[in-house]
Amino acid sequence: MELLNVIDNVYWLKQGRRTLVSLNMVRDRQVYGEKLFDIKSQQYREWIPDRSKLAAAFYKGFRNVDIKKGYKILYLGASSGTTVSxxxxxxxxxxxxxxxxxxxxxxIKLILLAESRKNIFPIIGDARKVKELVGDARNFDFIYQDISQRDQVDIFIGAVQSLLKPGKSAAIAIKTKSIDVRASSRDVIDQEVKKLGKFFKVTASINLYPYQKDHALVFVTKRQ
Ligand SMILES: C[S@@+](CC[C@H](N)C(=O)[O-])C[C@H]1O[C@@H](n2cnc3c(N)ncnc32)[C@H](O)[C@@H]1O
Incomplete structure (x- = not known):
């Protein structure tokens, strides 16, 4: 089995077909039923694209994700922690x-996950009040948001403006049907990308089909 590095601690595992994996921080522990692979002295976890929009972006050929070892990340819409893990x-x-x-x-599932993964700080609350929720934690290196709410883009703009370091990047998973059920996904994405472009530099907009239907992952950079 061959490993090809994608970003820090993320690899394509080549064994006939390619499988995206991340270096398992907690040996022998699965989070959502994903496969584990032992290679030499390390263990890797399968990162499944129809369970995680960020994994889907890698499968769609995108690799310019500025998340690195040692970064402080703000993640909005964590759910039980699949992508968070x-x-x-x-x-x-x-x-x-x-x-x-x-x-x-x-x-509750997120809190249980954080018991074994000491770098996760679970916060139960509404992302609309994120500034109050994170207290003194500011100057994040990357913000990721995956919230299916009508005002998802406004929540994201507020968080990036107030909590992301200048010059750094952020990504939002846009669920088009949460914004407008009747409009075409393409029209909703174009409209929301235009809105984001008024505040930030939009660096990529990735349609996640066929891994995630009616979803795009949009990357922005906050100006210096
Ligand atoms: C699509 S799921 C997230 C999946 C997760 N990001 C993953 O990949 O593992 C969306 C989550 O956002 C949460 N959510 C919705 N509105 C929210 C809000 N205003 N603040 C925080 N979380 C919210 C929902 O409860 C749900 O768990």
Whole structure:
């Protein structure tokens, strides 16, 4: 089996077909039923594109994701922690993931996940009030948002403006049907990308089909 590096702690595992994997921070522990691979002295976890929009972006050929070892990440819409767990693998023990989730039911699963992954800081609350929720934690190196709400883009703009370091990047998973059920996905994405472009430099807009239907992952950079 051959490993090709994509970004810090993320690889394509080549064994006939290619499989995206991240270096498992907590040996022998699965998070959502993903496969584990032992290669030499390391263990890797499969990162499944129809379970994680960030993985889907890599499968669609995008690799310019500025998440690195040691980074401080703000993650809005963490759910039970599927994608959060891979981001936790990427930033490693010297990094941190502040993971915000509204639902108490999902939040409990997130808290349990954080018991074994010490770089995850679960926060149960509404991302609309993120500035109050994170307290003194500011100047994040990367912000990721995956929230299916009508005002998802406004929540994202507010968080990036107030909490991201200048010059750094952020990504939002846009669920078009949450914004407008009747309009075509393409029209909704164009409209929201235009809106984001008024505040930030839009660096990529990736349609996640066929891994995720009616979703795009949009990357922006905050100007210096
Ligand atoms: C599509 S799921 C996220 C999946 C997750 N990002 C992953 O890839 O593993 C969206 C999540 O956003 C949460 N959510 C919705 N509105 C929210 C809000 N205003 N603040 C924080 N979380 C919210 C939902 O409870 C849900 O768990």
């Amino acid at each position: 891979h981001v936790s693998d990427i930033v490693g023990a010297d990094g941190s993931v502040y993971a915000v989730e509204l639902s108490e039911e999902m939040g």
